Every structure is written in structure tokens, then in C-alpha cells.
Amino acid sequence: MLMFKVVHIIILIFVCIVNGNELEVCEVFDKYAENSKKCSIRNNFTQKRYILYDINPPEGFNLRRDVYVRLAVFIKKLIERDKEYEWQLVLPPWGNLYHWRHHNTGLQEYLFWGNFFDITSLQKYIPVIEMYKFMEEYSSETKEIQLDCVYILQNDKEMFKTGKFEDKNEVMNCTNDSLQFFKSKQHIYTSPFWGYRNITTWNVKCLKFHGTASYLYQNLKPIQYRSVMFDHMEIALHDEYGSKEYWKARRSMRYNSELYNIAKNYRKTFLNSTDKNDNTVRPLDWTKEENRRNARGGPYLAIHFRRRDFIIGHKESIPTIKNAASQLREKMDKLGLTVLFVATDGEQHEFEELKSYLPQYKVLKFIPSDYVMNKFKDGGVAIIDQIICSYARYFIGTHESTFTYRIQEDREIIGFLPETTFNTLCKTNKKCPTTGQWQIVW
Numbered sequence: 001m002l003m004f005k006v007v008h009i010i011i012l013i014f015v016c017i018v019n020g021n022e023l024e025v026c027e028v029f030d031k032y033a034e035n036s037k038k039c040s041i042r043n044n045f046t047q048k049r050y051i052l053y054d055i056n057p058p059e060g061f062n063l064r065r066d067v068y069v070r071l072a073v074f075i076k077k078l079i080e081r082d083k084e085y086e087w088q089l090v091l092p093p094w095g096n097l098y099h100w101r102h103h104n105t106g107l108q109e110y111l112f113w114g115n116f117f118d119i120t121s122l123q124k125y126i127p128v129i130e131m132y133k134f135m136e137e138y139s140s141e142t143k144e145i146q147l148d149c150v151y152i153l154q155n156d157k158e159m160f161k162t163g164k165f166e167d168k169n170e171v172m173n174c175t176n177d178s179l180q181f182f183k184s185k186q187h188i189y190t191s192p193f194w195g196y197r198n199i200t201t202w203n204v205k206c207l208k209f210h211g212t213a214s215y216l217y218q219n220l221k222p223i224q225y226r227s228v229m230f231d232h233m234e235i236a237l238h239d240e241y242g243s244k245e246y247w248k249a250r251r252s253m254r255y256n257s258e259l260y261n262i263a264k265n266y267r268k269t270f271l272n273s274t275d276k277n278d279n280t281v282r283p284l285d286w287t288k289e290e291n292r293r294n295a296r297g298g299p300y301l302a303i304h305f306r307r308r309d310f311i312i313g314h315k316e317s318i319p320t321i322k323n324a325a326s327q328l329r330e331k332m333d334k335l336g337l338t339v340l341f342v343a344t345d346g347e348q349h350e351f352e353e354l355k356s357y358l359p360q361y362k363v364l365k366f367i368p369s370d371y372v373m374n375k376f377k378d379g380g381v382a383i384i385d386q387i388i389c390s391y392a393r394y395f396i397g398t399h400e401s402t403f404t405y406r407i408q409e410d411r412e413i414i415g416f417l418p419e420t421t422f423n424t425l426c427k428t429n430k431k432c433p434t435t436g437q438w439q440i441v442w
């Protein structure tokens with residue numbers, strides 16, 4: 001065996017010397033790489049292929065979570081289709097999000113997925129690795145990471161003008177506009193790359209793209225590229241929104257177990273809510289979870305009361321605080337509930353105002369300790385709010401908020417009746433938006 005290895009290495013060294021240029025070693029023969037005849041020798045050493053991605057900077061935490069599902073389903077199918085390579089999704093670190101504005105938490109950048117999600121659960125759906133792991137596996141001795149290809153996805157403006165949408169995947173010239181976030185020096189591109197200075201590429205391609213995530217299959221070219229990054233991944237659509245596969249990927253997104261425990265303690269201490277009493281006991285392993293509709297939930301009504309930019313951006317559906325209180329009062333009385341849990345991004349005075357209109361009820365919100373704030377930051381506190389809402393007997397969300405959508409999905413997974421979940425506040429008691437119900441498929 002040892003002898004065989006030594007001979008193998010000698011042959012490889014010989015090949016390198018003879019060719020002089022390592023890029024000329026292997027001939028390409030097949031389907032993926034239409035216009036490439038050569039590939040790098042290092043690609044022969046390992047079958048590992050890395051897919052990386054990033055999202056338009058202004059997008060929020062909860063849309064980003066949805067984009068993960070699009071990729072996860074794509075990669076799941078890719079693995080089934082192409083067993084030749086070991087596909088890995090590199091999880092893009094979190095940071096610098098518009099809504100993460102607390103300054104008392106330390107730096108809110110370079111946050112790994114393990115802060116928020118349970119990596120083992122994610123890995124039960126597709127092979128994912130954290131960025132630091134990718135760096136360990138991929139970097140050269142100088143700690144430099146050179147990505148083999150970066151595609152910047154762009155909408156086709158024409159399609160949006162004409163309203164005629166058809167699949168498109170077309171490499172085009174990059175405009176300054178599309179490269180605005182990249183810095184280029186002698187054809188080497190650096191930044192943004194999640195803020196890491198040691199990540200670069202010399203190969204940036206702009207892609208006029210319209211279609212679902214799996215339509216990016218043709219861009220992977222695994223014979224040429226060991227690592228491919230897709231920027232503006234939010235442009236790629238779901239392959240199967242709302243399907244069984246979609247829900248599987250979504251179910252694999254269990255949170256960091258400490259976040260569940262914090263929420264559990266809070267429910268027990270302040271909301272008289274335990275899984276046993278509420279019929280919300282769940283298997284630790286999401287793959288063992290089954291279809292059911294008999295979750296009862298804790299004896300409280302939970303509301304996601306989205307404020308800030310929504311007050312202006314969604315004027316037509318966001319009620320005044322007084323009107324929201326009146327809608328809540330009506331519902332609580334109907335349900336015979338006296339405890340209200342409020343998840344909100346609003347100011348303290350807005351919460352106080354809401355409370356002042358509901359003196360006959362116990363009105364609570366989650367206040368993180370310094371430890372929780374420092375360790376889990378705004379993103380983790382938001383998840384704790386979401387978990388508490390997802391275990392309530394009745395939930396009312398904010399119309400068209402992705403934060404609300406994620407709570408609704410969690411409630412579908414836990415097994416509540418849809419009528420306790422798909423409710424949103426109305427502009428007034430009389431003017432109410434209709435909301436879709438994306439129910440779980442098992």
C-alpha cells in the first residue's frame with residue numbers, strides 16, 4: 001500500500017515537471033465545462049467541491065434564512081444527481097445587518113451559524129460547513145483563499161419592464177454598478193467576502209439570471225472549479241416552494257439548543273408553559289418528527305408587533321398602537337386568555353403604550369440578560385422571541401413580515417391547528433388584509 005502511494009506521488013511530480021504549468025494537466029471531456037479544455041491538477045486530489053454564497057446587503061435575517069432553504073434543496077438534489085463529487089455548502093457568516101443595532105453586544109460581525117442554528121441538524125439534510133472550517137480545509141500556507149469563480153447574479157431589467165418572465169442564465173459584461181462592492185487591483189478582486197480580507201478571486205462573472213436555484217447547476221463546472229460563489233443569491237427562486245422537500249430543508253433548521261433552553265425557561269417562569277402541559281413535546285432529532293395537529297400551546301396569546309420601518313413601509317396594514325390593543329383585547333376575551341406575550345422591534349415607549357391600553361391583562365416581553373445579549377446578540381434574541389411565539393396557544397403576526405413567516409412555519413412544524421397560526425393584525429378592526437396559508441407538507 002505504502003509502495004503504491006510512493007509510486008503515485010512520483011508519477012504526479014513527474015507530470016507536473018513535464019507540463020511545467022499545472023493548469024495544463026487534465027483534459028476535460030464532458031457535459032459541464034463546455035468551453036474549457038483544461039483544469040487544475042489540484043482538482044484531481046480531492047472530490048470536495050465548495051459552494052459559497054452571499055445576499056444583497058440590505059436584506060434582513062429572516063429573508064436570508066429563506067435563501068438558505070433555496071440552496072439547501074438545490075444542493076440536496078445536486079448530491080442525488082451527481083455522486084462523483086463531495087458537495088459542501090459553506091455557511092456565510094452573519095454580520096452588519098441593518099436591524100442589528102444594539103451597541104452593547106460587542107461586534108455583530110463574523111457570527112457563525114452555530115450561534116443561531118444547530119449545525120448537526122442542518123447536516124442531517126445536506127453537508128454544510130462553517131466558514132472557518134472551509135478556511136482550514138481550503139487555504140494555502142499563507143492563509144490566502146482564492147475562490148475559483150464568483151458569479152454575481154443580476155435581475156434581467158427587461159423582463160421586469162415587459163412582465164414576460166422566462167428562465168435566463170447568461171454571462172454578461174460586468175458593469176461598475178454590479179461590481180460596486182468589490183475592490184479590484186490588477187484583476188484580483190477583494191471584499192466584500194463577508195469582511196474577510198484574505199478571500200480573493202480573479203474570476204468574477206456577472207450573470208443575468210432568472211430561474212430557480214437548481215438552474216445554477218450549469219455554472220458549477222466542477223472539473224474547472226473547486227469553489228464557486230454566488231453573490232445576490234436571493235435572485236434565484238425556490239425550486240419547490242411549499243413542497244415536502246422544502247419543508248424537510250426548513251425542518252432541518254433547528255435553532256442552537258441554548259436558545260431553545262432560554263425560551264423554555266422563560267415560558268415556564270413567566271408564561272406557565274411547559275411542553276408536557278402544552279402537548280408540544282418534540283423529538284430531539286428533526287428527522288423523527290411527524291405530522292400532527294394536536295399541539296395545544298402555552299396559555300398565552302403571542303403577538304409579533306413589527307414597528308420601525310414597517311410603520312412607514314407598510315402603512316396600509318400597520319395599525320396604531322391603540323387599535324392593535326383593541327384587536328388584541330377582543331381576541332384574548334374570545335379565547336379566555338389573560339396573558340399576552342409581545343415580540344417587537346418597537347421602542348420601549350411603544351411597548352409601554354400598548355400595555356397601558358391593556359391593564360386587565362398580564363403583558364410581557366422577553367428582556368435578555370447581559371449574558372444572552374453578549375453571546376447571542378440581536379439575532380439570537382430575535383430567535384428567542386420567535387421560539388416563544390411559536391409555542392403560544394394563539395399567534396397573531398404582522399402582515400407581510402418575514403419574521404412572522406418564520407414563526408408561522410415553526411408552528412406548522414410543531415403541529416398547531418392553522419387557525420391558531422395564520423392570523424395577522426389588521427389596519428383597523430374593519431380593514432383587514434387577507435393572508436395566505438402556507439401549510440406544512442410531510
Ligand SMILES: Nc1nc2c(ncn2[C@@H]2O[C@H](COP(=O)(O)OP(=O)(O)OP(=O)(O)O)[C@@H](O)[C@H]2O)c(=O)[nH]1
Pocket residue numbers: 059060061062063099100304305306343344345378379381382383385400401402403404
Ligand atoms: N427581538 C426582536 N427583533 C425583531 C422583532 N421584529 C423584528 N425584529 C428585528 O428586525 C429584523 C426584522 O427584519 P427581517 O428579518 O428583514 O424581517 P421583516 O423586516 O419583518 O420582513 P421583510 O419584509 O422581509 O423585510 C429581525 O431580524 C430582528 O433583528 C421582534 O419581534 N423581536
Ligand SMILES: [Mg+2]
Pocket residue numbers: 059060
Ligand atoms: Mg426586513
